[in-house]
Amino acid sequence: MIRMLLRVLGREYAGPVRRTVALMAVTAVVEGLSYALLVPVLRALFGDTPGDALPWLVAFCGAVAVYAVLRYLSDLSGFRVGTTLLRGMYHRLGDHLARLPVGWYGAGRVGEVSVLAGSGVLQAMGVIAHLLGPFISACVTPLTIIAVMLAFNWQLGLAALAAVPVVALVQVRAGRAAAAADAERAERDHEATARVIEYLQAQPVLRAGGRTAERFRLLDGALRGLQRASRRSVLSALPGVLGLTLTVQAVFTAVLVLGAYLALGGGVGAAEVLTILVLAARCADPLLSLSDIGSQIRGARSELVRLDAVLRAEPLPEAPDPVRPAGHGLEFASVTFRHGDRTVLDDVSLSVPEGRRLAVVGPSGAGKSTLLRLIARFHDVDAGAVRVGGADVRAIGTEALMARIAIVFQHVYLFDGTIEENVRLGRPGADTAAVRAAASAARLDEVVERLPGGWAATVGEGGTLLSGGERQRVAIARALLKDAPIVLLDEVTSALDPVNEAAVHEGIDRLMAGRTVVVVGHRPRTVRGADRVVFLDGGRIAAEGGHDELLRGDSGYADFWNSAMAPATDH
Incomplete structure (x- = not known):
């Protein structure tokens, strides 16, 4: 996704984007590590000396404060870079469209370019500002928490780690299943936009010929096709949402059962089981958001692919050493x-x-x-x-x-x-x-x-x-x-x-x-x-x-x- 974004925008934006991604990743790691401080806090609270929890509680509050500052900085960086990318994308797209041969602007191009220059660019460039931070947090924070669980109790940590390939597989399969439906919806969207433009531009001719009802049926058919494609796009995403939810809930239940088994066998105490459940719950929340974030990122990536296709259209070549005409014949x-x-x-x-x-x-x-x-x-x-x-x-x-x-x-x-x-x-x-x-x-x-x-x-x-x-x-x-x-x-x-x-x-x-x-x-x-x-x-x-x-x-x-x-x- 990032490679596609940089290819569309140009390598001059690579530095700010990579710095923003790195800051978001560090923020997600700090968030996960801050939850590690809950382990000594809960141990002390449920132990013989609850007062020992105070230093750890202060450390936890400090870690949360550091996370809050990093989150603010990463979100601010995301918005600033996103705004810069948006401006750069509009400039690059406009300059490129001005250099393309007039023959490129054939049938259907008006609707396609209208959608791309409007919602398409906003959706694609909004990835940095609105989607990348939550996506990185949904991936990196649970992995950090699982690393903490492994350090705390390898058995419970392995149980949580087992969910990683399953979640990844569900996301990949859901993405592939939804890709075709998303592509059809985008195509229908372009067609409907072109029909709307055509209908508005053709009003004088249609009214003079008394053909408004017939032409409206064409537009109405395009809009109905868009509605059907949108419904199929939503339905195609349901298996991924259900699969991810069931996987996360099943792993959480497995961790709970394993924790109870270990507690009953004397392997761990009640405080430790409670801590594991808190950490597992903190893993579950961002993971469950992956389906929604993944759907939005797929949509943004589709727009990036279409933008890339337009930007790859070859303008008429310029002579390296232009000549000057000797007259006007x-x-x-x-x-x-x-x-x-x-x-x-x-x-x-x-x-x-x-x-x-x-x-x-x-x-x-x-x-x-x-x-x-x-x-x-x-x-x-x-x-x-x-x-x-x-x-x-x-x-x-x-x-x-x-x-x-x-x-x-x-x-x-x-x-x-x-x-x-x-x-x-x-x-x-x-x-x-x-x-x-x-x-x-x-x-x-x-x-x-x-x-x-x-x-x-x-x-x-x-x-x-x-x-x-x-x-x-x-x-x-x-x-x-x-x-x-x-x-x-x-x-x-x-x-x-x-x-x-x-x-x-x-x-x-x-x-x-x-x-x-x-x-x-x-x-x-x-x-x-x-x-x-x-x-x-x-x-x-x-x-x-x-x-x-x-x-x-x-x-x-x-x-x-x-x-x-x-x-x-x-x-």
């Missing part, structure tokens, strides 16, 4: 890219000279958006190379590459802050004049003027308080403020009304001026304004050239244009 050299078993792009070769515009069109699923994502290195190609300024994107540092690229997606995500804060993401150090100029160029100032609060108006989570066209204007203003030499546009006007489309197109025209541009779009204005058009179909380039030239050809572009794109002229 783009090139795809025999690029092949696969997603799972599907080939998205197959041997694609094309180039975009610096300062020129390329329009990419094609049917849905042809690989158009993937082209943009490969330029930004959201994924790495399976074959071939994507080059920026003559340099392979894999040889360019991530920060240097992203500094050269401004991206405007079809679906814009805004952070829950003010409009100005979202625009400033393009260039956080920009002055107010630059922000206002970018907003004016994107015609965002029109939006700001009619919003209560103006620039200080909040946009809501994901930008939900703004319309789609307004969010696009924020995204374009952000890209204008960044002032990157390469611009990637992904169907940014496909779902806009005519008024917003005109405003967004005006901002796009200003954004594209003098820059290298790759635009995915179906609007006539977008395609006709490009220097060259690439028609993608089935992951391959079916045709490329000027728009008018392709319309006259027999590549299928004219049919596609007439069937899928010409209706857009009605706007």
Whole structure:
């Protein structure tokens, strides 16, 4: 467990964790040894000179005081280290998630990461603060007491010692039996979380389609599955709890019977038997808590395993000696890219000279958006190379590459802050004049003027308080403020009304001026304004050239244009 914890966190935390574990172990030993002082106390009290118990009683009180101080220090150390680990885990997880390729964030990842970043991290990192101390005490204190019993009376000590392998076996078997049920419960928990998120995000679509009842059944089914898995998890732990309880009670009874037998035979006195029973009782209490503590530790370990799996996901490799692009032209050299078993792009070769515009069109699923994502290195190609300024994107540092690229997606995500804060993401150090100029160029100032609060108006989570066209204007203003030499546009006007489309197109025209541009779009204005058009179909380039030239050809572009794109002229 400790090794897993340190592997997840990193070796820099090994020292504080080991010191805390050592302090907790010493505390547990002192607790067990303090009970050893009960032997002379009870002997004197039940002997001929009860007054002789006073010095031993004082020594026992002193030992308890030392134990109390050590317990306070070990608990305090546990909480402090636990807080440090929690902060370190959040930082490490956040940094790692930011470095993972966008392709890693597939279906189901949102629910998984939500659970891990919330209750998962808290449960895993709470081991040091809340579980490790009681667990060490439940293991070490009884062993110390048994050592005292062996020194006091080897027969009774051996009887108590016989319980150790039985208790260990019961715990191991109970843990193995509960592991599968715990794993199923965790899986159902992730599924239910993902369903809840999906249900909330899909409310507009579901209500518009009158399908809320059907979708609710999916969520309800996930929650019922979680309930059943939780019940099985609880039931799977019952044999371990019962087995541990019966074992501890059976050993206690055996010690009692053996003590009575020895007392009747004259081997030990009544005071000694009473002392043994007190020590045995002190052994029983922490042992009985092992089942509950063990269950919590198994749960924490399961979360650690899931955290470890996320942290082991490989980010895209960084070049040891990053190169600097010599310009802003783009090139795809025999690029092949696969997603799972599907080939998205197959041997694609094309180039975009610096300062020129390329329009990419094609049917849905042809690989158009993937082209943009490969330029930004959201994924790495399976074959071939994507080059920026003559340099392979894999040889360019991530920060240097992203500094050269401004991206405007079809679906814009805004952070829950003010409009100005979202625009400033393009260039956080920009002055107010630059922000206002970018907003004016994107015609965002029109939006700001009619919003209560103006620039200080909040946009809501994901930008939900703004319309789609307004969010696009924020995204374009952000890209204008960044002032990157390469611009990637992904169907940014496909779902806009005519008024917003005109405003967004005006901002796009200003954004594209003098820059290298790759635009995915179906609007006539977008395609006709490009220097060259690439028609993608089935992951391959079916045709490329000027728009008018392709319309006259027999590549299928004219049919596609007439069937899928010409209706857009009605706007």
